[in-house]
Amino acid sequence: MTAKTFTVICAATLAAFLAGCGSSVMLDPPTIPTPLINKIPASVGLRIPAEFESFVHSEEVIGRKHWKIDLGRSNAALFTQLFAYMFEKVTVLDADDDASLLSLDALIEPSIDAFEFSVPNQTKTEAFAVWIRYRLKVYNADGTVVANWPVSAYGKSQSGGGTDALRRAAVLAMRDAAALIIMKLDDETGISARISSVAAASVAVQTPQPATTDEE
Amino acid sequence: MNPEATSRLIQASKASIMATLILTMTGCVTSRIEDAREGMTGISEGESIVILAKSYHLGNETEDKYIACLEKRLARGSNGLHVISSKVFVDSLFPWFEPRTAPTDTKGLAKLMDHPGVAEKIAEQGVRYVIWLDGDTERVAGGGSLSCAAGPGGGGCFGFAWWQNDADYDANVWDLKELESAGTVTADVSGTSFLPALIIPIPLIARTQAAACKGLSRQLRAFIIDDPSI
Numbered sequence: 260m261t262a263k264t265f266t267v268i269c270a271a272t273l274a275a276f277l278a279g280c281g282s283s284v285m286l287d288p289p290t291i292p293t294p295l296i297n298k299i300p301a302s303v304g305l306r307i308p309a310e311f312e313s314f315v316h317s318e319e320v321i322g323r324k325h326w327k328i329d330l331g332r333s334n335a336a337l338f339t340q341l342f343a344y345m346f347e348k349v350t351v352l353d354a355d356d357d358a359s360l361l362s363l364d365a366l367i368e369p370s371i372d373a374f375e376f377s378v379p380n381q382t383k384t385e386a387f388a389v390w391i392r393y394r395l396k397v398y399n400a401d402g403t404v405v406a407n408w409p410v411s412a413y414g415k416s417q418s419g420g421g422t423d424a425l426r427r428a429a430v431l432a433m434r435d436a437a438a439l440i441i442m443k444l445d446d447e448t449g450i451s452a453r454i455s456s457v458a459a460a461s462v463a464v465q466t467p468q469p470a471t472t473d474e475e
Numbered sequence: 476m477n478p479e480a481t482s483r484l485i486q487a488s489k490a491s492i493m494a495t496l497i498l499t500m501t502g503c504v505t506s507r508i509e510d511a512r513e514g515m516t517g518i519s520e521g522e523s524i525v526i527l528a529k530s531y532h533l534g535n536e537t538e539d540k541y542i543a544c545l546e547k548r549l550a551r552g553s554n555g556l557h558v559i560s561s562k563v564f565v566d567s568l569f570p571w572f573e574p575r576t577a578p579t580d581t582k583g584l585a586k587l588m589d590h591p592g593v594a595e596k597i598a599e600q601g602v603r604y605v606i607w608l609d610g611d612t613e614r615v616a617g618g619g620s621l622s623c624a625a626g627p628g629g630g631g632c633f634g635f636a637w638w639q640n641d642a643d644y645d646a647n648v649w650d651l652k653e654l655e656s657a658g659t660v661t662a663d664v665s666g667t668s669f670l671p672a673l674i675i676p677i678p679l680i681a682r683t684q685a686a687a688c689k690g691l692s693r694q695l696r697a698f699i700i701d702d703p704s705i
Contacts, residue, residue, distance in 0.1 A: 292569040295592035386536065415531045417538060431574075438570035 281325035288336030412436035548692035631674035642687035
C-alpha cells in the first residue's frame with residue numbers, strides 16, 4: 260500500500276466518522292397549493308429582511324449529535340407565494356425601497372422569532388417535530404405599526420428517516436403557518452377593516468355639502 | 476469431524492432453516508374488531524372515500540404507513556372502493572383540512588361547505604365518506620435477552636427475547652352527503668413476538684399492525700357498503 264493510498268483511506272474513514280457525528284438539512288423552497296379563499300381586495304407590500312432570506316439553525320442534541328438546518332430561501336419563497344394568493348396585489352420590496360412612494364394599503368414584514376426541533380432520541384417516539392414562531396409586523400400607508408402578530412406553527416413527521424423526516428417536519432410547520440395566516444391574518448391585523456374605513460372616509464370627503472338657503 | 480457427523484450437522488441446519496421459514500409466518504395475535512353504527516351507509520358507483528389521520532395537533536400519532544395499508548386494502552378486490560389519496564384530498568381543499576384547521580366534529584361540516592369552492596371540490600372528486608383515523612401501534616411489554624458472537628471458526632446467537640405490540644385504532648366515518656357521522660369502527664389487536672436463539676435465531680414475529688390493517692379494512696368495507704356478507 261502506497262502512502263497516498265493510505266492517506267486516502269484514512270481521510271475517507273475520518274469523513275465517514277465525522278458524518279456520523281452531525282447532520283445537515285437543506286430545505287428547498289416549499290410550495291403550497293392554491294387556497295380556496297376569496298382574495299382580500301388590497302395592495303400590500305412585502306419587505307423580507309436579509310436574515311429571513313437565509314435562516315440557519317444549528318443545535319447539538321443531548322450532547323451527541325450536531326444538527327444544522329438551513330432554511331435558505333424557503334421562508335421568503337413561502338411568504339411571497341402565500342401573500343400572492345391572499346391579496347389582489349403584492350409588491351415585494353427591497354431593503355432600501357421607500358414604501359411611501361408606492362400606493363400600498365399596508366406593508367408586511369415577516370421575521371422568525373424562534374425555531375426549535377426535536378428528534379426521536381429526545382421524545383422516545385419515532386417522530387421528528389419542528390416548531391417555528393414567525394412575527395408579522397404590519398405598517399399602514401404612513402409607516403405606523405398597526406399590528407405585531409406572533410404566528411406559532413408546528414410540524415411533525417415520521418415518514419422517511421433522519422434528515423428526510425426532519426425536512427418534512429419543517430415543511431409541514433411552514434404549511435401550518437400558511438394555513439394559520441390565511442385563517443387569521445385579517446382578523447388579527449384588521450387590514451380589510453382599515454381599507455374599508457379609509458375608503459368610507461374618502462367618500463365622505465368627496466360628497467359635496469348641501470347648499471345653505473337665504474332664509475337661514 | 477467425521478463424515479457422519481458432518482452429514483447430521485448439514486441435515487440439522489436444513490431443518491432449522493425450514494423451521495425458520497415456516498415459523499416466521501406465524502405469531503400470537505388476538506384481534507377484536509367492532510363497529511357502532513349511527514346512520515345508514517351505502518356507496519354508489521362514482522362515489523369515493525378518503526382516509527385521514529386525526530390531527531397531530533391533538534396528540535394523535537397514526538402512522539402514515541398504516542393509512543397507506545388501509546388505502547391499498549380498501550381499493551383492491553372485486554368489492555374495491557374508490558379511494559382518493561389523503562394527500563391529493565388535503566391539497567385540493569387547502570387550507571380547510573390541514574391538521575390545524577380540519578373540522579373536529581360533524582357540527583363544523585355545514586360551515587365548512589360554505590367556504591368558497593369547498594363543496595365544488597368535494598363534489599368534483601365524488602367524496603362521499605371521510606374516515607378519520609385515531610390510534611397507533613406501540614410496544615407495551617418485552618423482556619428476555621439475546622447475545623450473539625462471531626469468531627474465526629463461526630458465529631451464533633444464544634438466548635430468548637420477546638415483545639408485545641398493541642395496535643388500537645378508531646375509524647370515525649363521516650358522511651359528507653348527509654353532513655353527519657355514520658358511525659365508528661374500532662380495531663384492537665395485540666400480538667406477542669418471540670425470538671429464541673440456539674446458534675441460529677428463530678424469529679416468531681406477530682404482525683400486529685398488519686393484522687390490524689387487515690381486520691379494520693375488512694370491517695370498514697362491510698360498514699360502508701352496508702353488506703354484512705362481505
